[in-house]
Amino acid sequence: MRHDDQLQQLPIAEAVPRVREALAECGAAVVHAPPGTGKTTLLPLALAGLLQDGAPSRTVLVAEPRRMAARSAARRMAWLLGEQPGGSVGFTVRGERRVGPRTRVEVVTTGVLLQRLQRDQELPGADTVLMDECHERHLDADTALAFLLDVRETLRPDLHLIAASATQDSAAWARLLSARVVHGRGTSHPVEVRYAPPPAGLRPPHGMRVDPGLLRHVAATVRQALADEPEGDVLCFLPGAGEIARVADLLSGAAARVLPLHGRAPARLQDEVLGGGTRGERRVILSTAVAESSLTVPGVRVVVDAGLAREPRTDHARGLGSLTTVRVSRAAAEQRRGRAGREAPGVAYACWAEAEEAGRPRDPSPGIAVADLTAFALQAACWGDPRAERLALLDAPPEGAMAAARRTLRTVGALDERDRVTRRGQRMAGLGVHPRLARALLDGAAAVGSEAACETVALLGEEPPRAYGDDAAEAVRRARAAPREDPYGTRWAAEVRRLRSLLGARTAPPEGLTREQAVGTVVALAQPERVARAQGGSAYLMAGGTRAEPAADSALRGARWLAVAVADRPVGAASARVRMAAAIDEATARAAAGALHGVREEVCWDPEQGPQDAPGDVVARQVESLGAVRLSVRPLPDPPPGALREAALQGLRQHGTDLLRWSRSAAALRQRLAFLYRTLGAPWPDVSEEALLEQAEGWLGQVRSRADLARVEAGEVLSGMLPWASGAAARLEELAPERVEVPSGARIRVDYTPEQPVLAVKLQEMFGALETPRVADGRVPLLLHLLSPAGRPAAVTADLASFWAEGYRGVRAELRGRYPKHPWPEDPAAAEPTGRTKARGRPG
Incomplete structure (x- = not known):
């Protein structure tokens, strides 16, 4: 049964004629409307001609930044038409597709849209593309829109583009699209904002850590909200699934049903939350940022905001990428509060002091500015623009991040030496996974068999629950044995099937290869810079140069070599923290990180040589290594004398002139000369530490080691610096x-x-x-x-x-x-x- 009454009530309906006019005039439009006005649901139906208003029939693609939002939007539109997904409205997300011959509105994730554009730039069968939630600035969304603008300019001038945004950045999008802005009115009800700052003394968030005291305060605020506000559900925003689980525990016994809402939640539970509660039952929905704008949670009258969000950060020098906890931007906080006023007047509790409001960033960081750009660089290269110089982007990618991304792509064989995409790179781009994982899938299938490669890459594509442990081989085993109701196991199995279908012909594993060895090989192929060798105690050194440690209770400790899959570096920590890895042997490390293998000759000052009380000495050696990890060291026969002297100079500059032989008379002479330079100036020499080291190239003779330095008479060096030529040296005893x-x-x-x-x-x-x-x-x-x-x-x-x-x-x-x-x-x-x-x- 169609729900035309609800369709007519959506506020965006009055703006549909203006959107059509903008598309007819410019071919593009920017639709600015508050959340809940129908821009995600009614507008696509209207543009597709599915509202029985005489509009022509067109095919509309709606791109959402998240799988949950894509599925939810499609189901909502199908329900409004009295249908099930797969009829007039369908959706495609990674691992799930529901479309049919009658489908005229298809909701896809931005990742799926990118794959289609790479397969066929003309995007056949699509008349209009609506990019939803552009204000969230997800990297895939920015990339897809840039590609679409290029397609419209060169191949498909008839393609209509719509950028839908819920914030006030419409002017920038309009300039980018050369489009008109269409404003849609909202029906938001007033929301009273109450500030509920936490107790003093809490530590600010860093990395993935959130002070447990803040989570206790958020739970207490939720309980207070349930007591103070007698009607409606409570929507509580938290940074991640881990914090959701902890706050859920703290709300045990609350006078409401507590439900999680995040990307890892089972589809059944997501649908239950988004479908609304039963009459007479209050709910507390603990949500990540997915509910800020792209999802509508019915029944909400109260919002409790912890004030935190997760953003990606990448350490390009060490090859470490992770999410980090940041203060939520003012724009996002406003979006969250608006959820309380969708259906009736509401209340929003902000878990921070009102004085802190102005100090929060205005907008969230664009993904292109903070994320790992390896996948973006591959997309751009496949598009024919390896440096993304011609793409229409609101923000240009940082040069350093792009250079690091191209280096990685050359290492995995996706780009050639001129940064042009290779045939292998094109195939990797079509696999729908990060280029590192694509390399692990292709090379891993050949090395350990397609089944083990698919299973391991599926595990690496979405980090498993912590209950699976930090041993990747054990985590694969648990995912394989997971019961049907395990949401992660279900998604993992679907991804294995998808990857298996993309690989094509199955390959068998080598005889005698264990599951543990297979998993370790694939992990090492995905992250060759993270193959790590034990350094003594609990420390490991990665090939990329970063030290890392497994958890104190990890079974991985004691392995000679590790292939580290996931690692992060807590703020202030001296080394990285291993979150998931697999034990491997040296042969596997050498094979996976072959591009990092090298043999070099070193003549240098090594601070780790020499006696413990006086470390440092000249070394001449041949070093075989995997990146920063030394595999073998052999003495270098007949090193060049000039190189030895330069190494000794290096040590002298590091440790100072104390390495020389200082008699009492030499020390006294230095003091006298320093006095004369200070008092009379030239021609008396500057004998300060800085001056002596700066001139060391001139006064240091042929030395080969620290022992040679210790035999250099400092008094003779100083005597040689006296102003003999001018005759002033003869007056030393007279003047000082x-x-x-x-x-x-x-x-x-x-x-x-x-x-x-x-x-x-x-x-x-x-x-x-x-x-x-x-x-x-x-x-x-x-x-x-x-x-x-x-x-x-x-x-x-x-x-x-x-x-x-x-x-x-x-x-x-x-x-x-x-x-x-x-x-x-x-x-x-x-x-x-x-x-x-x-x-x-x-x-x-």
């Missing part, structure tokens, strides 16, 4: 004497270390002196540290005459009582200097 003769006749060493040179001398040895001794042609007075007979400081002065006149009397009084056997004359300037006690019987 090593010792100064004092009135007692003693020659006292001068300390040139301080800014002002110091002469530490017994006070009595300076009797009879009228002026302070000076150095540097009389420019600098020595700082006198006048000592007691016991050698302890009694006074400090740079003006001896003033000290005799003013300071001596107090010092004399103190020292005379402490040292009565020493002379303490009333007039020291006229007294005889001495270092001895006074003669017996002589008056004091």
Whole structure:
């Protein structure tokens, strides 16, 4: 039975004529309308001529960013027409297709649309393509729209394009499409926003970790909302499936039915949530971002928002990609709140302080700016534009990410040396999986048999539940044995069937190959940079150079080699965390990561050589390696002397001149020269650490090792730097004497270390002196540290005459009582200097 009454109530109906006018005039339109207005359901039906309004019959493709949204939209449209999916309305997602000969509206995921465009750029049979939820900026959606614009400009000027968005970025899309903007009115009811900040002291999210205290607060807010708002369901937004499970546990016993809504939930449960609850029953729907805009959850009057979302991040230098938890953007937060006002006035609880609102990003990060671009680069290369320079994109791909993507594609054989797509690359693009997994599927089928290759790639394509463990071989076994009601096992089996059909002829595994070896081989083929060898203890070193560790209770610990399938690097952690891997042997690692294999000669300074208390030495060796992993090291016979010297210089620059031999006289000479350079400047040399190292190329002779460096006399180096040519070197002892003769006749060493040179001398040895001794042609007075007979400081002065006149009397009084056997004359300037006690019987 058709539901024309509900069709007529959808607000977008009044905008349909304007959309048709825009398409007739420009061939493209940007439809801006709030969620729930019918742009995803009524608009395609109207454009296809299925509303019995006399409109011509056309075929419409609707592209959704998620499988759940595609299935839901198709079922909703079919229900409005009184049909089941597969009639006038159908859908195609990876692993499931329901279309028929009468289908005029087909809902597909953006990934499926990309596959069709690559197979046939003219997109035969499609009159109109509606790209839904463009504001979410998924990479596949941006790519598909760029391809469609190219098709429309070059091959299909008759193809109509619609970009549907629920946010206010319509002007940018209109410029990109050269289209008119059609605004649709919404029927949203007022939503009261209540801020419910969590308690102080919670740690901010990092990586995939969310503070358990925040989840407890979110659960408490949901309970409070159920108590305060007597009607309607509660829709609670959380960043991921793991947080949904934990909050569901915390809501045990709540006065409502708790239901999860995320991409991994079983299709039956998704349909149940989206179909609405039974009369008299309240529901709490715990959802990821899938319910922000592309899905309608009926019955919702209350929204509780944890304020978090998940975005992809890629470390191109280490080859690590993962999701990370971020604060939700203001635009997304507004979308979430709007869910409470779809059917009636509602309430939205924001689990953060109102003062934090302005500090949140305005919009979510575009996928092209933060995601791994390897699949995008392959799509662009297959399209004939390897650098994506001609594609109509709102944001250009980052150059560094694209360069890393092309390197990966060359490694797996998808691009040639000129970055043109190969026949192998075209086949890989048609498999509908990441290029790394496509390589693992093709090469793995030949190496271990098609069945094991399909099973392992299906596992790697969608990370299994944590309950499956971190051993990939064990996870494959559990997926194979999963009961029919296991949602992951069901999806895994469907993906295995799809991959098996794409591979074609089946290949048998080699005789004697175990399942564990087969899985490890395929994982290694997918991520050759992540083959890792044990380094001692629990640490492994990946071929890409990143250290990693399995969990403390992992059965993988102890394996000599691992093929790491999934790893992430928590913020602040010294090494990556292995989330899934398979044990392999060295032969498998060599075969899978053959492109990283190399033999090189090294003559360098190795900081890990030498004694433990003084690490570092020159090494000359031949190194066989898989990337950063050393397989073997052999001494290099007859290394070039110049290379040895350069390596020693490298060590000298790293560790400093302490590697040289410093006698006491050499250290003193350096201090004297530093004083003269500081005081007089040129021609006296700069002997600071930085200057010596900068000039090391000139003064360092032929050395081959750390031992040779230790034999270099630093004093000779400094002597060679003296200004001999100008004759100034002959005045060194005159300008900065090593010792100064004092009135007692003693020659006292001068300390040139301080800014002002110091002469530490017994006070009595300076009797009879009228002026302070000076150095540097009389420019600098020595700082006198006048000592007691016991050698302890009694006074400090740079003006001896003033000290005799003013300071001596107090010092004399103190020292005379402490040292009565020493002379303490009333007039020291006229007294005889001495270092001895006074003669017996002589008056004091």
